[in-house]
Amino acid sequence: xxxxxxxxxxxxxxxxxxxxxxxxxxxxxxxxxxxxxxxxxxxxxxxxxxxxxxxxxxxxxxxxxxxxxxxxxxxxxxxxxxxxxxxxxxxxxxxxxxxxxxxxxxxxxxxxxxxxxxxxxxxxxxxxxxxxxxxxxxxxxxxxxxxxxxxxxxxxxxxxxxxxxxxxxxxxxxxxxxxxxxxxxxxxxxxxxxxxxxxxxxxxxxxxxxxxxxxxxxxxxxxxxxxxxxxx
Amino acid sequence: xxxxxxxxxxxxxxxxxxxxxxxxxxxxxxxxxxxxxxxxxxxxxxxxxxxxxxxxxxxxxxxxxxxxxxxxxxxxxxxxxxxxxxxxxxxxxxxxx
Amino acid sequence: xxxxxxxxxxxxxxxxxxxxxxxxxxxxxxxxxxxxxxxxxxxxxxxxxxxxxxxxxxxxxxxxxxxxxxxxxxxxxxxxxxxxxxxxxxxxxxxxxxxxxxxxxxxxxxxxxxxxxx
Numbered sequence: 490x491x492x493x494x495x496x497x498x499x500x501x502x503x504x505x506x507x508x509x510x511x512x513x514x515x516x517x518x519x520x521x522x523x524x525x526x527x528x529x530x531x532x533x534x535x536x537x538x539x540x541x542x543x544x545x546x547x548x549x550x551x552x553x554x555x556x557x558x559x560x561x562x563x564x565x566x567x568x569x570x571x572x573x574x575x576x577x578x579x580x581x582x583x584x585x586x587x588x589x590x591x592x593x594x595x596x597x598x599x600x601x602x603x604x605x606x607x608x609x610x611x612x613x614x615x616x617x618x619x620x621x622x623x624x625x626x627x628x629x630x631x632x633x634x635x636x637x638x639x640x641x642x643x644x645x646x647x648x649x650x651x652x653x654x655x656x657x658x659x660x661x662x663x664x665x666x667x668x669x670x671x672x673x674x675x676x677x678x679x680x681x682x683x684x685x686x687x688x689x690x691x692x693x694x695x696x697x698x699x700x701x702x703x704x705x706x707x708x709x710x711x712x713x714x715x716x717x718x719x720x721x
Numbered sequence: 722x723x724x725x726x727x728x729x730x731x732x733x734x735x736x737x738x739x740x741x742x743x744x745x746x747x748x749x750x751x752x753x754x755x756x757x758x759x760x761x762x763x764x765x766x767x768x769x770x771x772x773x774x775x776x777x778x779x780x781x782x783x784x785x786x787x788x789x790x791x792x793x794x795x796x797x798x799x800x801x802x803x804x805x806x807x808x809x810x811x812x813x814x815x816x817x818x
Numbered sequence: 819x820x821x822x823x824x825x826x827x828x829x830x831x832x833x834x835x836x837x838x839x840x841x842x843x844x845x846x847x848x849x850x851x852x853x854x855x856x857x858x859x860x861x862x863x864x865x866x867x868x869x870x871x872x873x874x875x876x877x878x879x880x881x882x883x884x885x886x887x888x889x890x891x892x893x894x895x896x897x898x899x900x901x902x903x904x905x906x907x908x909x910x911x912x913x914x915x916x917x918x919x920x921x922x923x924x925x926x927x928x929x930x931x932x933x934x935x936x
Contacts, residue, residue, distance in 0.1 A: 507828040511821070511828065514865075528889055532882045545896050549896060560904070609781075617873070622778075711794070715794060730822050763853055767859070770823060775871070778899060791852060
C-alpha cells in the first residue's frame with residue numbers, strides 16, 4: 490500500500506511538470522528557420538518529393554546510420570542471448586495441425602506481401618513510406634509463413650548474408666559520397682534527374698532500398714530467433 | 722469539415738485512453754493475452770491519430786511495426802512460457818545451469 | 819487539436835509508468851513500457867502540427883513554389899520514425915532477457931529476483 494502511494498505521488502509530480510509544459514506551449518504561426526530551409530531547398534538540391542525522406546536520408550543521414558547500427562546491435566544480442574545454453578536435441582512438439590486454408594493461403598499471400606514491401610521502399614522518395622515500413626512489411630510476410638508452419642526452419646545464413654551485404658554497401662555509398670560529391674551520404678553521386686519520376690533524386694532510391702532490405706532482414710532474424718526457442 | 726476532424730480526434734483519444742487503462746488494469750486468469758492485445762490496439766489507434774495530425778510516413782511505420790510486429794513478439798515469448806502468466810507461479814524443479 | 823493529442827500523449831506516458839511501477843509480472847511491465855513509448859511518439863508529433871496546413875509531401879496539392887506556406891514541420895516526423903523503430907528493437911531485447919530470466923528462475927514475479935539485494 491505504501492509502495493502504491495509513493496508511485497502515485499511520483500506520478501502526480503511528473504503530471505504537474507507535464508501540465509506546466511502544456512500551459513506554456515503555443516503553436517507557431519509560421520515554420521521555424523530549419524523547417525523553412527528544408528521546405529525551400531529540397532526540390533532544387535535533393536530532388537525528392539517527400540521532404541521527410543530527404544531529411545532522413547541526406548540532410549540527417551548520420552542519424553539513420555546510427556539507428557541502423559542500434560537495430561543491428563539489438564538483433565545480434567537477441568541471437569546471442571537466446572542461443573546460450575541451448576540443448577542440442579530439440580524435443581519435437583506435438584502441434585495441432587494447421588488447416589488447409591491457412592497453408593495454401595499463406596503460400597499465395599507471402600510473395601504479394603513481399604511485393605508490397607518492395608513497392609513501398611522503392612517509391613520512398615515520391616509517396617509516404619520509405620525503408621522502415623517497407624522492411625517491416627517484408628518481415629510480416631516471414632511472420633505469416635511462420636504462423637502457418639511453426640516448425641519451419643529459416644536459413645539464418647541467408648538472412649545474415651542479406652543483412653551484412655546491405656549494411657556494407659550502405660556505408661560504402663556513404664564513403665563514395667565523400668569521394669565523388671562532397672559529403673558523407675550525399676545523394677548527388679547519381680544524377681538528380683526529373684523531379685517526380687521513379688529514377689530521380691540521385692542515390693535516394695538506392696539508399697532506401699538498402700535500408701529496407703536491412704531492416705527487413707533484421708526483423709526476420711529477430712522473429713526466427715524468438716520462434717526457435719525451446720518450450721519450457 | 723473541421724468540426725468533424727475535431728470530433729474524430731476526441732473520440733480516438735478517448736478510445737486510446739480506455740484501451741491503455743484496460744491493458745494495465747485487467748486481472749484474472751486469461752489476462753495476459755488481453756493486456757497484449759489492448760497494447761496492440763493502442764498502437765493501431767495511435768496510427769490513425771498520426772494520420773489526422775498530417776503525418777502519413779509515421780502512420781504507416783507505426784501501423785506496420787507497432788501494430789503487427791510488437792504484438793507478435795509478445796505472443797511468441799508468451800507461448801514459450803506456459804505457466805508464467807500469474808505472478809509468483811513457480812514451476813516444480815527450477816533448472817540450474 | 820494539437821492540445822488534445824498532446825494531452826492524450828502525456829496521459830499515456832503517465833499510465834504506462836503507473837503500470838510499470840505497480841505490476842509485479844515481468845511481461846506486464848514490458849507491455850506498460852510499450853504503452854509509454856507510444857505516448858512519447860504522440861507528444862512529439864503533436865508538437866509539429868500547425869493548424870490549417872498539410873503533410874510535407876510536394877505533389878499536385880502542394881506545389882513546389884509555395885511549399886513553405888502549406889506544409890507542417892517535417893523534422894519531428896523524421897525523429898519519431900527513428901524512435902518507433904528503436905522502440906520495437908528495445909522491446910524485443912527486453913523480451914529476450916525476460917525469457918532467459920524465466921528459464922533460470924522459473925518465475926516471472928519480480929519480487930523473487932533477490933540476488934542483487936544485500
